[in-house]
Amino acid sequence: MNNSSPAPKIKLQDVHKSFGKKHVLNGVNLEVAQGESLVVIGGSGTGKSVLLKSILGLIQADTGSIQIDGQETRKLSGSLREAHMKKFGMLFQGGALFDSLLVWENISFRVMREHNLTKSQARDLAVEKLKQVGLAADVADQFPAELSGGMQKRVALARAIAANPEIIFFDEPTTGLDPIMADVINDLIIQCSKELNLTTMTITHDMASASKIANRIAMIYEGKIIWEGRAQEIYHSKNPYVDQFVHGRAHGPITDGK
Numbered sequence: 001m002n003n004s005s006p007a008p009k010i011k012l013q014d015v016h017k018s019f020g021k022k023h024v025l026n027g028v029n030l031e032v033a034q035g036e037s038l039v040v041i042g043g044s045g046t047g048k049s050v051l052l053k054s055i056l057g058l059i060q061a062d063t064g065s066i067q068i069d070g071q072e073t074r075k076l077s078g079s080l081r082e083a084h085m086k087k088f089g090m091l092f093q094g095g096a097l098f099d100s101l102l103v104w105e106n107i108s109f110r111v112m113r114e115h116n117l118t119k120s121q122a123r124d125l126a127v128e129k130l131k132q133v134g135l136a137a138d139v140a141d142q143f144p145a146e147l148s149g150g151m152q153k154r155v156a157l158a159r160a161i162a163a164n165p166e167i168i169f170f171d172e173p174t175t176g177l178d179p180i181m182a183d184v185i186n187d188l189i190i191q192c193s194k195e196l197n198l199t200t201m202t203i204t205h206d207m208a209s210a211s212k213i214a215n216r217i218a219m220i221y222e223g224k225i226i227w228e229g230r231a232q233e234i235y236h237s238k239n240p241y242v243d244q245f246v247h248g249r250a251h252g253p254i255t256d257g258k
Contacts, residue, residue: 032201
């Protein structure tokens with residue numbers, strides 16, 4: 001009888017990253033299971049973005065282990081790194097759409113390069129992905145500047161899922177949106193994640209968003225994960241740092257918003 005469980009989709013062990021004398025990641029240990037939605041919370045400058053970029057390989061961690069599907073990825077190069085990157089999609093803070101490209105060109109930009117699609121095939125793919133995020137086909141032929149902030153965010157989500165990734169990272173997905181549109185985006189993230197069986201990792205300050213989309217929440221402080229648990233446990237963590245952050249209190253062990 002085989003009792004072995006599958007390897008975590010993402011596994012970090014004692015990951016460190018410094019920039020000169022500034023230590024940003026100070027021994028991060030974290031696991032994300034296949035199909036799980038993990039949200040990482042923490043103040044500005046605590047290492048959230050560096051953590052994501054280190055997993056992607058956009059920043060090279062100094063020491064430690066970063067495994068995807070049980071494979072060490074920290075020093076991948078060449079074709080192995082290209083194959084590794086195909087597993088990921090990304091929704092950037094602010095959307096980061098190309099202003100000079102039409103919506104369908106934004107969505108299919110990566111897929112056209114990887115699969116040599118014709119323009120007609122690429123536009124059809126973009127329309128299909130727009131439908132998945134609740135937008136009409138005619139949006140495909142507009143420029144990002146013609147869209148509202150909420151629509152731009154949906155287009156960015158359509159682009160993130162266009163290449164059928166296994167893992168999507170969300171960088172502050174509800175920043176700049178009103179509460180109603182933020183909730184729409186949260187619902188779309190949950191819907192797309194379930195339909196596509198995605199593993200997702202989100203960094204956010206928005207506790208309403210974190211509580212809704214997460215299976216599990218982890219808090220990073222001074223470059224370490226200081227608490228992790230199920231989403232419904234976050235408001236009863238009994239950790240003074242977590243308690244101060246989630247309730248937005250000015251006074252507590254965290255100072256200067258760090």
